[in-house]
Amino acid sequence: MxxxxxxxxxxxxxxxxxxxxxxxxxxxxxxxxxxxxxxxxxxxxxxxxxxxxxxxxxxxxxxxxxxxxxxxxxxxxxxxxxxxxxxxxxxxDELSAFLDWFPYAEFSLDVSHLRDAEMTSAGPPDPYAPARKQTELLERTDRFRGFLPSLDIEGTRVVHEQIMERALEAEIVVSGDAEATIESGEYAELFREQVSTGRLTVSVVEETLPFYLGLADDVVQIGVEDDEGFPRALLETTNESVREWAAAVYERYRDRARTKPVDEF
Missing domain, CATH: 1.10.10.10 (Winged helix-like DNA-binding domain superfamily/Winged helix DNA-binding domain)
Known part of the structure; x- marks a missing residue:
């Protein structure tokens, strides 16, 4: 043997x-x-x-x-x-709803650092629970950085309210696929007003964003979607190692993105 x-x-x-x-x-x-x-x-x-x-x-x-x-x-x-x-x-086992959709092979996120993470799953009785968790973070922080694989009008309105009324400062990276969305209709109006304040920076990366990532204060959120783009789960943690990992991943995408000026909305 x-x-x-x-x-x-x-x-x-x-x-x-x-x-x-x-x-x-x-x-x-x-x-x-x-x-x-x-x-x-x-x-x-x-x-x-x-x-x-x-x-x-x-x-x-x-x-x-x-x-x-x-x-x-x-x-x-x-x-x-x-x-x-x-x-x-x-x-x-506890994080299976998240790990089933996270691109683990491409991003070396140490699962052992997620032991104390709080997971919010989508599904009965509350399919919108992950989105609400994201909103809660935006409502309690003064500065936010993150990248968004997709956008919805309700979430955009929340960010707009926080920036216009509470002076939230934010940096976001969106995919090239989402650029056409934020240039049209109500999205364009909301983004134009936010970017005009100087408190929101929008950058566009010409590739698909693999998951949602949000950094605020000492909190990190990581959200995953299924193949149809529906949210499946959101992790929230204050683990310092995860925060260092998340900051490095965010900066890598931001550094190869182009900043979108206000006159493009």
Missing amino acids: DESQDAVGQVAFLARSETRVRLLERLRETGPSTQRELGAHLEASRSTVTRSLSALEERGWIERSAGAYRLTAAGDVVTDEFLSLLESIRTT
């Missing part, structure tokens, strides 16, 4: 028994503990605890000294990595 196969077997050994995992987790949290203390914490039978401790001891992940069990150096590493794996799996 090669090393990778053996490692998979070790992971399977732990995954097959919640008791083994909980024993390692408990010893990591509390340090040396007796079998009686461990059994009382797990509320498991004596025979189950005994078998699990013996199996962990055989693998060199725990050791017994002066009547108490404790993690070995190897056991500490195994426990830390296995619990991290469990947390990653929980995160991907």
Whole structure:
């Protein structure tokens, strides 16, 4: 058996028994503990605890000294990595509505940094929940940067109100496909008024924008759409690593975009 196969077997050994995992987790949290203390914490039978401790001891992940069990150096590493794996799996399950539509292969967003993110999904009973979450961010910030794969008139009216009445300052990047939209009808009137204040900068990039991205204060929002352009999910987080990633992605698109002057609306 090669090393990778053996490692998979070790992971399977732990995954097959919640008791083994909980024993390692408990010893990591509390340090040396007796079998009686461990059994009382797990509320498991004596025979189950005994078998699990013996199996962990055989693998060199725990050791017994002066009547108490404790993690070995190897056991500490195994426990830390296995619990991290469990947390990653929980995160991907919870964020599946987002991850199913995010172009992960093209953008190296570390999923582990999204563990504390708040996700808002579209669908029954509220298909417009992600859009409302975007609006809430605009209503509570004084400065906004972001790029928009698509626009709607209601969202445009909200931005207009915030810029004209609350002096919101904003920079947005839109796709070339959206340019014709913002040059026509009510969109053009609203954008012309906003850009005229000097508090809104609109840039156009000649490519499809892969998702919605919004940065305001210490908050980052990332929104994804399905193949028909309908919003599917929105993540909101204050994680600093995600913010650094988002700022770099935004600047990359902005730097290759052209600024749209007011007389083009």
